Amino acid sequence: MRHQAEMQGRLAHMTETLSQRQSELGQAVNQRLDGMSQRLGSTITEQTKSTHENLRLLQERLAVIDAAQNNIQSLAKDVVGLQAILSNKQTRGAFGQGRMEAIVADGLPMGAYEFQTQLSNGKRPDCTIRMPNGAPPLVIDAKFPLEAWNVFRDVAAPEARKAAAAQFRRDLEVHIRDIAEKYLIPRETQEMAFLFVPSESIFAEIHEHFDGAVQKAQRLRVVIVSPSLLMLSIQVIQAVLKDQRMREQAHLIQGEVAHLMEDLSRLDDRTRKLQGHFLAAQRDVEQILTSSDKLVKRGAKIGGLELESVTESASESEPSPPRAVESRSGLLKFRVVDED
Template sequence: MALFLYITIAVLLGLVLYFAFRKQTSGLSNELKEIRKELTESREKNIESLQKQLEESGRIVRDVTGHIKDVTSQLEKVHADHQHVKDVKEQLGKLTDVLANPKQRGILGEYFLETLLKNVFQPNQYKLQYKFKDGQIVDAVIFIKDKIIPIDSKFSLENYNRIVSEKDPTRRDELEKLLKQDLKNRIEETAKYIRPSEGTMEFAFMFIPSEGIYYDLLINQVGAVKISTYDLIEYAFKEKHVIIVSPTSFYAYLQTVLQGLRALQIEESAKDILKRVDVLRRHLLNYNDFLAKLGAHLGTTVNIYNRAYKEFAKLDKDTARLTEGKEKIEPLEIERPRNIEE
């Protein structure tokens, strides 16, 4: 009896423990489901957030890459510009070396002069390095009919540059006098090529291949320094018959000379046409004389013909009388040619 009771109690305890464990397991399963659901939702949110972050990172990377390309392109351009500046600097250095050497500076001025002449005239209308009878050579001449215009290139630069850089007023005044003397010497050198006895015009061009120096001469100023140079221009033109020109003003003078050459060519052509017309007129007059003589001869011939025909008609009359027949020939006269002048 006691054993049965123990067994019954054990069974009841087992059932109680079973149901209690089952209930606990069911609750734990629900909790696991909730946890799994929360984990799934959290994972999906994290994945979505991660995708957005990756997309944003990709956009940032693309923007950065674009900026890097732009910066690289700008750096390449800066490098190219820097190289260009270096090249220009080297060329300016070479030009400075050329301008510092009087001989090379003279060659450069002659080159500018030759370029201007080539752009305006035909090769037979000018000549470089023209030699006079005494052996002196002028840089160029322009041929106008049987006259020539001498052109000499001058480039006084040493004292000009010294005035620009000089700060001492006393020294600057001294340099001003030297510059004016340089220009006066160049004017007188150019004037030596005015030789009417050798076919030159009564004037010559003094070509200054620097617009800056020429402009300063016109405004009486070298850089920021006021100097008196306009009297030199008057001295050159009035006393030495030398016209000082720069590349721009010389081009305008050359255009005027070119128009004069064209006018001379037209004049020569007109003279040639008049000569030919005069020859044609003489030919026409000679032809008229021949026609007049021919007309006179024809008139004489017609008169003789008409007279002969009348005499022949008389023979016909005489024959008709002898034969007692009718006259068969009637005098046929032709008109003499009219005078051509009629």
């Protein structure tokens, strides 16, 4: 009975120890799961913020696209009255200036261009675009001799058309020469300037019928551009400006990339450590379950144990000596004393 009591005490102690280990294991697992849940929650929150920011930027860009589309639609509606609008010289200048300003403002960031800025000679070009690396700005002129062009386009008689073509050629060459003299200033502006033509059809007619004026403009370093060519040039300038900003910020970008790689390395180490902790915890749980199964089996065997007391005959006057009796199971040995 004493040995059985000791065995029961040991079993109770082992059960208590097992329960305590299970409780500690559950607490550790819960703490780790809580930490992972917090990290996952913070990551999801950051991703949500980033997604909202990207959607906001996309909405802003779509608003700009919608505004540009509205401008295009309004221009398409005004095509019928374009001739009447351009018949007035002042209105024609404002129309060309407006189209040029819209293209430049849509393609370049604020601060990369100026309208009607004054040069050292007192002249005010329609637009100046700042070039990267401290280079002089590029000058754009939006005026165009449209009166002579309208005459050339409207006349049908061969002689009158020839005279109108000569007049338009003279007006165009005079305007090209004025641009070269007024806006091409050494070390203050670029070595070339743009002459903006606010119509693709006029641009095509000039290159088809007035090749001499185009050649003279090239010799004077004046480039005749249509709306599509001006837009393309603005995109090239924008790419150059972006490349300059990237080069200026290259050291910062490299530093941020280095910090990012360090963070990724730390995250990888911590993830591997966490994986090792989970594997160790899994092994501990498996060992605990194995021990628990063994204890359950041993307890079942002890509960069903049958002891046999083997007594030997002895004289009545002499007490029987103690002897060892082995259980049938062969697991435990008890000292049994026969008493009268």
